[in-house]
Amino acid sequence: MTDTAPRPDSTIPDRPSLEGLEEKWDSVWSEQDLYAFDPETTRDQVFSVDTPPPTASGALHVGHVFGYSQADMIVRYQRMRGKNVFYPLGWDDNGLPTERRAQNYYGVRCDPSLPYEEGFTPPQEGGSNKSSKAANQLPISRRNFIELCEQLTALDEKSFEDVFRALGLSVDWDHSYQTINSASRATSQRAFLENLQQGQAYQSEAPTMWDVTYRTAVAQAEQEDREREGAYHRIGFTRTDGTGEAVFIETTRPELLPACVALVAHPDDERYQGLFGSTVTSPLFGVEVPVMAHPLAQPDKGAGIAMICTFGDSNDVTWWRELSLPTRSVVGRDGRFLPEAPWISTEEGQARYAELAGLTVFSAQKRVVEMVTESGDLVGEPEKVMHPVKFYENGDKPLEFVTSRQWYLTNGGRDQSEGGLRDELIARGAELTWHPAYMESRYRNWVEGLTGDWLISRQRFYGVPFPLWYAVGAEGETDHDTVLTPPIEALPIDPTTDVPAGFTESQRNQPGGFTADPDILDTWATSSLTPQLAGGWNSQADSDGLFDKVYPMDLRPQGHDIIRTWLFSTIVRSHLQQDSLPWKHASINGWILDPDRKKMSKSKGNVVTPIGLLQQHGSDGVRYWAGRARQGVDTAFDEGQMKIGRRLAIKILNASKFALGFGSAPADPAGRLAADPAVVTDPLDRALLAELAQVVEQATAAFDDMDYARSLEAVEPFFWAFCDDYIELVKERAHGNSPAGEAGAASARAALAITLEVLLRLFAPVVVFATEEVWSWWRDGSVHTQAWPQAAPLREAAAGQDAALVDTVAQAAITLRRLKSDAKVSQKTPILRVRVEAPQQALAHLEAAAADLTALGRIEQLELVVGEGEEILTRDVELGEPPVKQPRSQG
RNA sequence: GGGUCGUUAGCUCAGUUGGUCAGAGCGUCUGGUUUACACCCAGAAGGUCGGGGGUUCGAGCCCCUCACGACCCACCA
Numbered sequence: 001m002t003d004t005a006p007r008p009d010s011t012i013p014d015r016p017s018l019e020g021l022e023e024k025w026d027s028v029w030s031e032q033d034l035y036a037f038d039p040e041t042t043r044d045q046v047f048s049v050d051t052p053p054p055t056a057s058g059a060l061h062v063g064h065v066f067g068y069s070q071a072d073m074i075v076r077y078q079r080m081r082g083k084n085v086f087y088p089l090g091w092d093d094n095g096l097p098t099e100r101r102a103q104n105y106y107g108v109r110c111d112p113s114l115p116y117e118e119g120f121t122p123p124q125e126g127g128s129n130k131s132s133k134a135a136n137q138l139p140i141s142r143r144n145f146i147e148l149c150e151q152l153t154a155l156d157e158k159s160f161e162d163v164f165r166a167l168g169l170s171v172d173w174d175h176s177y178q179t180i181n182s183a184s185r186a187t188s189q190r191a192f193l194e195n196l197q198q199g200q201a202y203q204s205e206a207p208t209m210w211d212v213t214y215r216t217a218v219a220q221a222e223q224e225d226r227e228r229e230g231a232y233h234r235i236g237f238t239r240t241d242g243t244g245e246a247v248f249i250e251t252t253r254p255e256l257l258p259a260c261v262a263l264v265a266h267p268d269d270e271r272y273q274g275l276f277g278s279t280v281t282s283p284l285f286g287v288e289v290p291v292m293a294h295p296l297a298q299p300d301k302g303a304g305i306a307m308i309c310t311f312g313d314s315n316d317v318t319w320w321r322e323l324s325l326p327t328r329s330v331v332g333r334d335g336r337f338l339p340e341a342p343w344i345s346t347e348e349g350q351a352r353y354a355e356l357a358g359l360t361v362f363s364a365q366k367r368v369v370e371m372v373t374e375s376g377d378l379v380g381e382p383e384k385v386m387h388p389v390k391f392y393e394n395g396d397k398p399l400e401f402v403t404s405r406q407w408y409l410t411n412g413g414r415d416q417s418e419g420g421l422r423d424e425l426i427a428r429g430a431e432l433t434w435h436p437a438y439m440e441s442r443y444r445n446w447v448e449g450l451t452g453d454w455l456i457s458r459q460r461f462y463g464v465p466f467p468l469w470y471a472v473g474a475e476g477e478t479d480h481d482t483v484l485t486p487p488i489e490a491l492p493i494d495p496t497t498d499v500p501a502g503f504t505e506s507q508r509n510q511p512g513g514f515t516a517d518p519d520i521l522d523t524w525a526t527s528s529l530t531p532q533l534a535g536g537w538n539s540q541a542d543s544d545g546l547f548d549k550v551y552p553m554d555l556r557p558q559g560h561d562i563i564r565t566w567l568f569s570t571i572v573r574s575h576l577q578q579d580s581l582p583w584k585h586a587s588i589n590g591w592i593l594d595p596d597r598k599k600m601s602k603s604k605g606n607v608v609t610p611i612g613l614l615q616q617h618g619s620d621g622v623r624y625w626a627g628r629a630r631q632g633v634d635t636a637f638d639e640g641q642m643k644i645g646r647r648l649a650i651k652i653l654n655a656s657k658f659a660l661g662f663g664s665a666p667a668d669p670a671g672r673l674a675a676d677p678a679v680v681t682d683p684l685d686r687a688l689l690a691e692l693a694q695v696v697e698q699a700t701a702a703f704d705d706m707d708y709a710r711s712l713e714a715v716e717p718f719f720w721a722f723c724d725d726y727i728e729l730v731k732e733r734a735h736g737n738s739p740a741g742e743a744g745a746a747s748a749r750a751a752l753a754i755t756l757e758v759l760l761r762l763f764a765p766v767v768v769f770a771t772e773e774v775w776s777w778w779r780d781g782s783v784h785t786q787a788w789p790q791a792a793p794l795r796e797a798a799a800g801q802d803a804a805l806v807d808t809v810a811q812a813a814i815t816l817r818r819l820k821s822d823a824k825v826s827q828k829t830p831i832l833r834v835r836v837e838a839p840q841q842a843l844a845h846l847e848a849a850a851a852d853l854t855a856l857g858r859i860e861q862l863e864l865v866v867g868e869g870e871e872i873l874t875r876d877v878e879l880g881e882p883p884v885k886q887p888r889s890q891g
Numbered sequence: 892g893g894g895u896c897g898u899u900a901g902c903u904c905a906g907u908u909g910g911u912c913a914g915a916g917c918g919u920c921u922g923g924u925u926u927a928c929a930c931c932c933a934g935a936a937g938g939u940c941g942g943g944g945g946u947u948c949g950a951g952c953c954c955c956u957c958a959c960g961a962c963c964c965a966c967c968a
Contacts, residue, residue, distance in 0.1 A: 653927090824921080
């Protein structure tokens with residue numbers, strides 16, 4: 001980060017252009033390590049960013065470009081404020097998305113039972129992102145599979161980096177990390193082991209939501225509702241009190257009849273008072289089940305009495321637990337009906353169940369409905385209904401409840417006591433500064449709605465393994481209560497190949513030996529540690545104490561869709577591990593919406609590739625679009641805004657070229673135009689600086705609140721007015737063609753130089769390439785490491801001049817231009833005579849700039865008088881002959 | 892059912908403690924060869940600020956209510 005490093009030779013081109021600026025400056029910045037973090041530092045000098053590690057699973061989309069650009073603006077501002085910026089960017093390359101992409105790309109699938117194959121070549125490369133049929137995928141060993149995942153993510157990460165560089169992100173690429181690499185695995189495993197030691201991680205055998213396609217448990221945060229068609233089936237159970245009366249229930253899941261363990265109604269429900277405590281038998285299967293009372297049953301729902309099955313939904317789980325009911329599972333981990341249902345005691349019932357065994361849930365439902373129709377237990381026609389069904393967010397079959405042994409991490413979901421973990425985490429959310437502030441409610445909402453702890457084990461292959469083994473008993477049974485852990489120094493480990501202390505490989509899976517935990521950690525269980533991963537928490541000793549210099553971080557930028565996952569889980573981990581918030585600020589960016597206000601669909605998002613956008617509109621143009629959108633607000637995908645941004649960047653080039661072309665007096669020792677406030681004497685020039693001082697204050701206040709959009713909103717109109725009015729007004733004077741002579745020219749040129757220099761810095765966080773290009777024409781170093789401008793020196797240079805003078809004179813200029821526009825003549829047309837009427841105070845301003853106004857309007861006789869109204873008016877206008885049209889000479 | 896955000900010119904959006912706040916850009920229209928810029932310049936037209944109440948001397952701005960949209964959560968017999 002040196003300002004004296006050599007820069008490419010830059011002269012002002014005849015026709016400035018944006019073409020090629022991205023490559024040119026990316027390579028210069030990269031060579032000079034312009035964005036490198038300086039390790040010789042203390043925490044108070046640092047601004048550290050916990051950048052989202054993009055999922056390396058294919059392609060970036062416009063949403064990435066949007067969010068990362070916005071964060072980069074905040075970061076660049078902080079850098080210009082003199083902060084030592086720590087801005088790493090990692091890759092999230094572990095987990096299901098990567099697995100799926102590798103399967104499709106290489107045409108393989110993981111089969112852990114197969115042996116490793118040395119020098120394996122996959123059957124294909126570059127397969128489409130569409131799901132291919134499992135039948136067409138070659139089964140390979142877990143290790144071969146992981147190798148392919150690593151190969152593929154390396155490719156993706158390279159292409160992602162190219163996009164981010166082209167976008168002009170001021171990331172320190174020397175500090176990138178991968179969530180799957182060895183250091184990250186060690187960090188993730190260490191954090192888990194420490195959680196285990198603290199009693200924050202525990203295992204439990206319980207019914208959990210299960211994806212039958214991926215055959216893994218999924219956490220609450222990964223579930224979503226989808227509307228699906230279902231139907232209420234009214235089915236009769238038979239009372240066992242000898243009356244033979246039927247009790248009717250309504251269910252959308254008739255296939256779970258064999259799994260019924262009880263009926264339940266509300267304790268106050270008059271209709272069922274006589275039934276509580278009695279039993280009924282289920283249709284088809286003849287299983288006797290009790291009728292019980294529980295306040296969770298809703299009298300107005302369905303028949304008011306529900307069948308409890310283990311397990312149809314979360315209510316079933318609650319009832320099962322609270323009413324101490326038996327477990328009768330019929331759905332297996334593959335989503336098919338289990339072969340046996342031993343609790344069915346009748347021969348007829350067993351015969352019926354035999355028909356269901358092996359069927360998918362879908363087929364079983366069809367068959368059961370046929371059965372109850374035949375038997376007459378189904379009353380009337382099933383009533384169709386659209387209802388929400390729980391899905392894994394990446395899955396396409398409904399989740400089922402399956403009982404399994406899983407690992408959990410405390411997250412407040414089960415500790416709702418006053419001042420308990422949940423309260424502590426809610427307090428953490430309140431402690432965090434949210435941008436925008438209202439996003440905190442999404443966090444609180446989520447934490448308050450948690451129904452259990454965080455399920456962190458996944459029955460998958462590509463990820464961070466649980467660093468655990470279990471003892472194997474004398475009978476060869478796994479003793480889950482005897483957990484064997486490695487020492488911290490040994491991490492990372494893979495329990496399927498590493499051996500616990502005191503054992504040898506030959507004892508693996510043998511009686512009296514050990515067995516590996518086969519599961520991997522939830523992706524979020526590793527990515528929730530990004531501040532620790534990026535900051536080198538686990539390798540403090542050999543990283544110069546980096547962690548203490550960057551943690552807690554200053555900023556977490558991210559989308560609002562992952563507040564419940566990434567943001568929350570990161571707070572959980574930091575709270576448990578470091579007893580602190582992971583960052584001071586969270587900047588939440590919105591979604592990109594289609595022009596029709598729908599969430600940008602995947603297909604469209606892929607058609608519009610980020611790199612194509614950057615090429616078409618220029619990175620500055622695309623950044624501008626992101627920079628105009630406020631934090632947290634969903635934004636229309638609008639190429640119009642990118643075009644405007646591109647236009648702005650081009651304007652910056654052209655206006656700068658012009659402003660620097662009037663001559664180099666006053667000059668600096670190198671002979672370049674100097675931004676010397678001492679020679680700014682003209683009232684108009686001083687007023688310009690006074691106005692600029694206000695703009696600087698507004699932009700600074702906005703950026704201090706991390707509000708890049710508000711800053712841009714202050715700077716941009718000033719810049720356009722500067723171009724359209726101020727430059728036009730002082731053109732002649734700056735050329736030296738004015739009664740004000742050399743002093744007037746020097747004043748204008750210095751004011752132009754000062755303003756330009758300040759404007760370049762104000763625009764630099766957003767329009768990164770064009771500002772750097774202009775800066776290189778006449779200044780040393782990079783604009784991106786200059787100090788953010790201050791208002792005070794500008795105000796001093798303005799010497800008390802009223803900023804309003806600029807607007808007044810601009811108003812007069814517009815009035816004069818309108819004369820010619822209305823007359824439909826060229827702006828070059830001379831005004832032979834005009835009387836301008838203005839209010840008293842405005843008149844003083846106009847008089848001060850009379851010479852500039854005269855030059856602008858080509859006025860031969862200008863009369864300034866006090867008018868009656870508030871407006872500036874022109875009277876007694878006499879226009880001259882328009883200039884003779886001549887073909888434009890091509891220079 | 893609960894929560895959050897939004898509804899301002901044809902389009903995309905500003906409008907921060909209620910008092911030039913009815914704005915910007917795009918688009919449209921009318922003009923202009925103005926040696927920084929045709930990836931340009933100048934000018935114009937366009938809105939009873941979602942509906943209805945209320946508070947106030949005064950309300951896009953505060954309160955209530957309704958409608959619509961988006962998202963999150965809950966329910967999902």
